[in-house]
Amino acid sequence: MKLEDFNILVIDENPDRAAIVERGLVEGGYTRVSRIGTSFNLVERIQVLAPDIIIIDLENPDRDTLEQMFQVSRAIARPIAMFVDQSDNNMIREAVEAGVSAYVVDGLRQDRIRPIVEMAISRFGAFDQLRRERDEAKAKLSERKLIDRAKGLLMQEKGLSEEDAYNLLRKNAMKQNRKIFEIAQSVITAFQLEF
Amino acid sequence: MPLKQVRLGFVPLVDCALPVVARTKGFAEEENIDLTLVREMSWAAIRDKLSYGVFDAAHLLAGIPLAARIGLGGVPSQRLVVPMALGRGGNAITVSTRLYQRMLEADPAAMHGPRGLSARALKKVIEEDRAAGRPIMSFATVFPFSSHNYELRYWMAAGGIDPDKDVNIGVIAPPRMFDSLRNGWVDGYCVGEPWNQRAVFQGDGVIVALKDDIWSRSPEKVLGVREDWALSNPDTVDGLVRALVRAAEWADQPENRTELAQLLSHENHVGASFDILRASLQGRPVLKPGDNPIDAPDRHVFYRYTATFPWLSQGAWVGRQMQRWGQVDKTVDFNAVVAEIYRPDIYRRAVADLDVALPREDWRVEGLNDAEDRALVGSDAFLDNSIFDMRSAASAADAPADHAMVPDR
Numbered sequence: 001m002k003l004e005d006f007n008i009l010v011i012d013e014n015p016d017r018a019a020i021v022e023r024g025l026v027e028g029g030y031t032r033v034s035r036i037g038t039s040f041n042l043v044e045r046i047q048v049l050a051p052d053i054i055i056i057d058l059e060n061p062d063r064d065t066l067e068q069m070f071q072v073s074r075a076i077a078r079p080i081a082m083f084v085d086q087s088d089n090n091m092i093r094e095a096v097e098a099g100v101s102a103y104v105v106d107g108l109r110q111d112r113i114r115p116i117v118e119m120a121i122s123r124f125g126a127f128d129q130l131r132r133e134r135d136e137a138k139a140k141l142s143e144r145k146l147i148d149r150a151k152g153l154l155m156q157e158k159g160l161s162e163e164d165a166y167n168l169l170r171k172n173a174m175k176q177n178r179k180i181f182e183i184a185q186s187v188i189t190a191f192q193l194e195f
Numbered sequence: 196m197p198l199k200q201v202r203l204g205f206v207p208l209v210d211c212a213l214p215v216v217a218r219t220k221g222f223a224e225e226e227n228i229d230l231t232l233v234r235e236m237s238w239a240a241i242r243d244k245l246s247y248g249v250f251d252a253a254h255l256l257a258g259i260p261l262a263a264r265i266g267l268g269g270v271p272s273q274r275l276v277v278p279m280a281l282g283r284g285g286n287a288i289t290v291s292t293r294l295y296q297r298m299l300e301a302d303p304a305a306m307h308g309p310r311g312l313s314a315r316a317l318k319k320v321i322e323e324d325r326a327a328g329r330p331i332m333s334f335a336t337v338f339p340f341s342s343h344n345y346e347l348r349y350w351m352a353a354g355g356i357d358p359d360k361d362v363n364i365g366v367i368a369p370p371r372m373f374d375s376l377r378n379g380w381v382d383g384y385c386v387g388e389p390w391n392q393r394a395v396f397q398g399d400g401v402i403v404a405l406k407d408d409i410w411s412r413s414p415e416k417v418l419g420v421r422e423d424w425a426l427s428n429p430d431t432v433d434g435l436v437r438a439l440v441r442a443a444e445w446a447d448q449p450e451n452r453t454e455l456a457q458l459l460s461h462e463n464h465v466g467a468s469f470d471i472l473r474a475s476l477q478g479r480p481v482l483k484p485g486d487n488p489i490d491a492p493d494r495h496v497f498y499r500y501t502a503t504f505p506w507l508s509q510g511a512w513v514g515r516q517m518q519r520w521g522q523v524d525k526t527v528d529f530n531a532v533v534a535e536i537y538r539p540d541i542y543r544r545a546v547a548d549l550d551v552a553l554p555r556e557d558w559r560v561e562g563l564n565d566a567e568d569r570a571l572v573g574s575d576a577f578l579d580n581s582i583f584d585m586r587s588a589a590s591a592a593d594a595p596a597d598h599a600m601v602p603d604r
Contacts, residue, residue: 041380043365058240058243058244059235059236060237061236061237061367061370062237063237064237064239064337064338064366064367064368065366065367065368066239067338067339067366068338068365068366092271093247093248096243096244096246096249097247097249101239101243
């Protein structure tokens with residue numbers, strides 16, 4: 001099976017994290033990636049999407065529903081089992097610690113699955129770090145400091161003057177009806193997101 | 196002496212009471228344990244975090260350590276052990292008010308008879324639907340390997356319903372059950388409190404059978420720990436068991452039940468309304484919107500009737516139900532599996548210096564309900580008055596029709 005043939009489904013209640021995982025997979029050459037949030041017709045949606053692999057956040061209550069699918073084979077056309085590789089307990093531990101769980105169609109080769117799960121683990125980790133950094137940044141910097149930092153990034157990365165950088169932030173704040181420091185926060189996050 | 200850190204995962208249900216009481220009333224601290232409680236919304240998440248060391252201990256469905264040992268449910272085989280049980284009772288079967296009306300019209304006699312046999316009315320509704328060409332109804336339990344799943348199936352089978360053919364049984368995590376019923380995604384469910392009582396209080400559901408109606412004073416959640424952790428931290432395991440047993444004794448005093456309802460209503464614990472939790476904990480549940488509460492003093496039992504003792508026969512019963520419903524091959528010897536997982540030896544060692552009633556044997560004939568039994572464990576009859584003797588291979592071999600009342604199929 002070629003990378004672009006893998007049908008991957010990302011289930012996550014956090015749309016930002018799901019987007020980061022999806023982008024990582026697509027950049028890694030997996031083109032058939034879909035994502036869904038919480039849904040009450042989960043079994044039906046999975047039947048329609050017929051994924052080879054499901055990546056789902058470990059704490060998602062939908063996992064209990066997914067686990068039932070192993071038991072009731074008639075509920076789903078293709079049997080799905082949780083990522084099981086007896087030889088690779090460390091990887092499962094890493095996944096649990098990162099908050100990732102994976103379910104795969106039975107019979108898929110472990111060496112084809114591993115890079116996908118590894119990608120999810122690293123993206124969950126990156127998201128956690130971003131979130132942590134953002135929380136820390138929030139605590140440390142006043143609004144003024146956030147704006148100064150965003151201005152600096154715009155000047156450095158986009159070659160704007162200090163006045164133009166500030167005007168760009170202000171213009172976007174007015175257009176989006178948000179505060180300037182919120183736009184500044186978005187700018188900072190956006191630059192951090194460039195992996 | 197520094198406190199020993201223990202991280203314990205739990206799901207927001209009334210039967211997380213013992214860890215909550217052990218922490219908040221100081222029983223854990225008296226055993227030199229700093230007990231950190233972590234609230235989880237999924238049984239799969241609790242199982243994985245316990246198995247891979249994020250948690251030291253967990254509030255578990257009794258089926259989870261059995262399924263984990265034989266490698267069911269997706270993770271490689273895990274060696275979890277059960278040093279104690281966390282109480283009895285607490286579950287119920289709730290149906291939508293609409294389905295309740297249909298059951299009442301289809302078979303008023305069954306609906307006014309013993310609640311354990313109310314599935315006979317459901318059978319009539321299923322027959323009506325079949326004759327009219329309507330789709331089959333959907334029910335939910337909380338996990339494939341849950342007592343809720345086995346209780347719902349036991350109740351249905353006793354009413355002549357084949358739970359694998361006549362209805363759909365799916366899985367929804369406990370905190371989401373209530374919305375699923377309210378929005379009509381399921382017609383009924385079996386779940387622990389407060390999620391039944393809440394449906395009744397909000398006018399969306401009717402309780403048609405209590406856990407007690409299906410199997411009186413039947414066992415519910417257990418304490419799970421990893422075997423290697425238990426082996427390398429024997430003093431901590433013993434201290435944790437003692438703290439939870441003393442918490443159970445506190446939680447079973449009628450005069451403490453109001454305070455317990457307050458503790459559990461906190462958003463870090465169960466996070467449901469105080470009134471709903473109090474009704475259930477005081478043994479005064481309301482079964483139908485607008486009705487007066489009924490007297491069910493043993494609705495939640497934490498300490499009496501050896502409610503914290505890890506009876507081998509109760510683990511074996513769960514294992515046999517897994518086989519009865521085709522989750523596990525009949526060749527698996529659950530008596531042997533349970534003997535490795537249930538650890539009454541740890542329990543006896545831990546409570547040796549406490550004044551706790553201890554049975555002579557580690558197993559018993561479940562459902563016997565004779566005088567000696569009633570003194571020890573209370574009346575423990577099954578709805579069909581059958582008995583479960585773990586020494587008898589026949590009850591597993593005859594599954595799924597292993598109980599007299601399972602009718603013509």
